[in-house]
Amino acid sequence: MSEYARYLDDSQRSFARPRTLAQWLHLDLVLLLPLCLIMVLGLFVLFSASDGDWSTVSRQLRNFVVGWGVLLVVAQVRIDTIQRWSPALYFFALGLLLMVLMFGVGAKGAQRWLSLGIIRFQPSEVMKVAMPLAVAYWVVRYGLPPRLGVTVVSLLIIGLPAVVIGLQPDLGTALLVAASGVSVIFMAGISWWQIMAGMLTALAALWPAWLFILRDYQKQRILTLFDPEADKLGAGWNIIQSKTAIGSGGWSGKGWLQGTQSHLDFLPESQTDFIIAVLAEEWGFRGVLCLLALYGLVVARGFWISLTAQSTYGRLLASAITLTFCVYVVVNMGMVAGLLPVVGVPLPFVSFGGTAIVTLMLGFGILTAISTEKRIISQ
């Protein structure tokens, strides 16, 4: 519990006693209601994307149930408890990542999974949650805005796991993990000249690497990443087909279950990373706008929570979680529409896949915890 609550006596606390079930369960309905709608929408799109396969839909439903369970549990945890355990969680996640590097299970040419008897999971997902917690913990410890030394250490905290994940190799997750950490530093208020200097340093470091270290075929692969349509039958095939799916949807779409690109197998990864193309094809531009609006509501509420959070740590965390969520949406929709290179980033709560849902719900659990804590106190 934060600073103020400590000084409240029992009688004052009774004022803060929850009056509704939602309050009692520490749930922020304004945040969670649009989330619910996105999930319902997502299930409809997934049903179509999987060609009406009920088992896929029910597995996704199970993922949602597990996600909600995680959220409910996390929502009950007090923010200062989370703050206290942040470093431990970070080092735990880092340890797991190193273990993956040494004895992980491979899939599709990359080592991402760690098998613990019955549970197989990606430690990088744990790091996605642990990263903002740890960076926030570190910068809050020395006060805002962070001094140069604190920033440098923060960059190390961010860089180490990001490099390890990048080695798996999983560029998309590495970027997302790094983004969640960087967003905390940004929120903490590092000066703009530091941001500029950081970007210039990164460029200065990459330029010689491009010139002298990378071989031609590696450069080619990176170029393909940025211009996939040059490789029409390989990486370009996916983008051409997804753009065709999106574009052919028009304003009102071809109708639910009527998408030809997705149902005739032209669209790759239509249940996971490219699912937005299915939505765009079948529900049209207005469907895309609806989904974006729902995401917008969630983001707006996230920022509101951040703005009104009682502790600096909570504020940093809330904005980092919201920003990361934003990055998911923008990167995924951008890459499917051919704006950004194709990196493996799922569309939150629409793409099929349990790990991403559980990770996201963990974040939203923290968000709702921050939100409701404040309320309990203020009332």
Added chain:
Amino acid sequence: MAGPLDAMRDTRREWSINRARLIACLIGILMLMAVLVYRYYSLQIIQHDAFLTQSDRNRIRVEVIPPTRGQIVDRKGRLLATNQPTYVVGVIAERATDLPSLLEDLQQRLALTEDELEAFREGIAQRRPFETVPIKVGLNEQAVATVAVDLHQLPGVVVEAQLTRHYPFADVLSHVLGYVGRISLEDLQALEADHYRGTLHTGKVGLEKRYESVLHGRPGYQHVETNAHGRLLRVLEKQPPQPGQDLRLHLDLDLQQIAAEALGTQRGAVVALDPLNGGVLAMVSNPSYDANLFVEGISYRAYATLRNSMDTPLLNRAVQGQYPPGSTVKPLLALGGLSRDFITTETTVRDPGWYRIPGDDRRYRDWTLRVRGGGHAERVDMRMAIAESCDTYYYDLAYRMGIDTMADVLEPFGLGRPTGVDTTAEQGGILPSTRWKREAMGEAWFPGETLSAGIGQGYMLATPMQLAQATMVLANRGTSFVPSIVHRVGDMTVGGVPREPLKMHEEDWRAVIEGMVDVVHGQRGTAASISKGITYQMAGKTGTSQVIGIAQDAIYEEEKVSERNRNHGLFIAFAPETKPRIVVVVLAENGGGSSAATPVARRVIDAWLNELSDV
């Protein structure tokens, strides 16, 4: 839990920092969202039409349905050229679990050549995802079985059926039918590309080429919806193809086989015509080849063997082989002499066994000189001159007519230009004249050459088909038709085009034909040896044409001349004499003499009149 600076914490300042950064973030996010929305707007609204077309093109494919090629049947409806299902084995690389080992497996099962493997690898490198790349074509049912039975164990392997041209009687019919082969770049320029989409073969020679336009048909189209793997899901719209029309020939398969059998291993040709309409009843050229080899592409080595063979099996001797007609022109010249009043049926010529142009010492020998000497008789008349093939008589006639008159009278019989029979690459022979020699050789005509021409030697050349057409004129006493192999295209009768009739006095026809009957039935006829047991009246004329020039006063001795330089044997005939139903020409290349040809004609006419003719 508090950090070292906790005491100095300025919560209000921290809050304002956070707020400022949040606003910065919000602006950034709004900008990103705007970019996203614009991107989707651009794709879905601005470029919608283009992408809709693209997605339809993705899923809807216009498939060409190639027409089924018309079949060719003989006069009794027996299939001579047909379409047989053959199989193509292909590989979808995306479905194959282990391509290299699959290739090894297929190589064993299908005995793939290095060329086929090379072509396959090229195809694999250039394919679209999930496209089938053919690895072996033209397999029959037994050959494809080696793959088909284990198909479930060979993921990625597909077997497709297609129709391929097949000639069941290629041994005797290749020269008549010709063959189809893979469409070449050269062919494509001559063909209408739209009609040949989806078609792999086109007629190359013979009937297959001559009747390409009707045999081929018109392709149909269907719009089909396919998935990304190219699998056909449903047909949206269909316009069926127009199959090619069948050809029904005048040719009789049995007669063709009998003619080929009668010729045996003798190089040469047999042409049999129906004098009532010019229909080709049989057309044999020996040696022949197997047209089926050409359909899916003959190997270079096999083609070189055929092409370089001394026996020229690819040459259709019946229409492309040009030979001196020898004495077979004698009845024609006799008719010409009668019509131009150079002779009458009563005219006689003294025959000492040779002829000498007045004022010239050179002797032109009669063929009897090397056999018995002394000529045919003291005086020879026209009938005897035909029956016994008296050269002296024709030396005299030719000398008196002159070469240009000879050319004039032979021209109506069709010598010197192609008959127009419905096949390809027909040759027109040579009908020499002073003008011809001046134009072709730039030389003047010598009187001696007129005498050679009088017995069908020298420059004069004719194909067996031309001789058959000329014989038809004799058989019909003036009327004749352009020879035609095909009788009906689909339901439509073709051919039977009449030629300009040759008008002669009836007694002139009778006199010449009587001489020709004597050739076979007369005691001293040159083809008397085949008259044994004959049940009808046959009119004919033998011919022997020299391959090499014989020096003055030298005697042609068959044993001393190498096989390739031996004389060609010729025989033209028709029967029955009064109401002819068949005209036959036999050429025995280097057969030594006409006796190599006459029995063949007898066998063919016997078969036609006694067994096969439907009249």
